[in-house]
Amino acid sequence: MKIERVTGTEFTYPTFRSVDSAGHSHPGPETLGRMAMITITTDEGHQGHAFAPPEVIRPYVLASYARKVLVGADPFMREKLWMSLEHWQRGSAGQFTDRALAAIEQALWDLAGRALGQPVYRLLGGYRDKVPAYGSTMCGDELKGGLSTPDEYGQFAEKLVARGYKAIKLHTWMPPVSFAPDPGMDIKACAAVREAVGPDVALMLDGYHNYSRIDALRIGRALEQLNFAWFEEMMNEQSMASYAWLSSQLDIPIVGPESLSGKHHSRADWVQAGACDILRAGVPGVGGITPTLKVAHLAESFGMECEVHGNGAANLAVCAAIRNCRWYERGLLHPFLEYDDKPAYLHSLPDPMDEHGYVHLSQRPGLGEDIDFDYIEAHAVA
Numbered sequence: 001m002k003i004e005r006v007t008g009t010e011f012t013y014p015t016f017r018s019v020d021s022a023g024h025s026h027p028g029p030e031t032l033g034r035m036a037m038i039t040i041t042t043d044e045g046h047q048g049h050a051f052a053p054p055e056v057i058r059p060y061v062l063a064s065y066a067r068k069v070l071v072g073a074d075p076f077m078r079e080k081l082w083m084s085l086e087h088w089q090r091g092s093a094g095q096f097t098d099r100a101l102a103a104i105e106q107a108l109w110d111l112a113g114r115a116l117g118q119p120v121y122r123l124l125g126g127y128r129d130k131v132p133a134y135g136s137t138m139c140g141d142e143l144k145g146g147l148s149t150p151d152e153y154g155q156f157a158e159k160l161v162a163r164g165y166k167a168i169k170l171h172t173w174m175p176p177v178s179f180a181p182d183p184g185m186d187i188k189a190c191a192a193v194r195e196a197v198g199p200d201v202a203l204m205l206d207g208y209h210n211y212s213r214i215d216a217l218r219i220g221r222a223l224e225q226l227n228f229a230w231f232e233e234m235m236n237e238q239s240m241a242s243y244a245w246l247s248s249q250l251d252i253p254i255v256g257p258e259s260l261s262g263k264h265h266s267r268a269d270w271v272q273a274g275a276c277d278i279l280r281a282g283v284p285g286v287g288g289i290t291p292t293l294k295v296a297h298l299a300e301s302f303g304m305e306c307e308v309h310g311n312g313a314a315n316l317a318v319c320a321a322i323r324n325c326r327w328y329e330r331g332l333l334h335p336f337l338e339y340d341d342k343p344a345y346l347h348s349l350p351d352p353m354d355e356h357g358y359v360h361l362s363q364r365p366g367l368g369e370d371i372d373f374d375y376i377e378a379h380a381v382a
């Protein structure tokens, strides 16, 4: 079997999610979002698909990197293909990103699953077919009735527990919110949520990403008093030394790195430096499912957990293929948005959650996304 074509289809879909100047999503008016689907097709007619923002897998990236490596290659030689693609990154002057590499690699996994008639999580290892989820809130805002006060976080947390979540992660306020960053407000929001849900719900904080060591220490000590399960991305992750310092000062587990580049390589350095207690990796952020698995296996070798960053079929597949990940990150959630409403271009949600807080893996061959190909064709951007 050989790869014959690598194509990209950009399309529009309605969305109520807008993005602020720091890249954080918030509820907004209905707009037309843009998405792209990469499709890899073999000479035997097998296909694999994956989704990414159009700017990530734009025509230049597919022509300059993906096709040069993939066309004519055996699609099952994923490790070889990933290494060849990664080789092109260094000379791409930053044009061939980890997110683009991840999308291409996800499509290779999807193709393998579809060709073999197996869900990808079972090809990766298959540890479980349902995963407990935590509700991951959107970042705080200044929307009345939204996530604009500590009490509104507490009220939303009660609703999430009623929906079935057994754990909740707060993303609190960040610039451009007018009063952010504010350690005191972050602590008040965490206290309001703990008060609202009681002692048995696991809680985590993922707040402003650029606090000083002193502010981070102040918040971390407060989280320990509130019995939070972990503290995440509270300082600039480019300073591994700051994380090593904070980890040595606190008992609450420090989770990371999430946003740092360097794939499984930088995460090995964090383990060696004692910069975190729980490792973190997400498929888009580290260049694919395979490097995410490598981070999870690295963590396992050091007796650590690896909390997978982000929602979606590929991250869920990894969560279902390993033991050392406690939660699937389901979100991002907001009082004004109905997360359980499926995206227009899928026939069903990739991560349906039952009333007990478990997300069930699709048994569909491949990544498991129930793609509405007719919708994509009808809304394709010329």
Ligand SMILES: O=C(NO)[C@@H](O)[C@H](O)[C@@H](O)C(=O)[O-]
Pocket: 022, 023, 024, 025, 136, 171, 206, 258, 309, 310, 329, 332
């Ligand atoms: O931090 C995260 N998850 O833990 C992400 O999901 C963030 O919200 C991400 O969008 C961001 O930080 O921009």
Ligand SMILES: [Mg+2]
Pocket: 206, 232, 233, 258
């Ligand atoms: Mg995070």
Ligand SMILES: [Mg+2]
Pocket: 246, 247, 248, 249, 250, 251, 252, 253, 254, 277
């Ligand atoms: Mg520590």
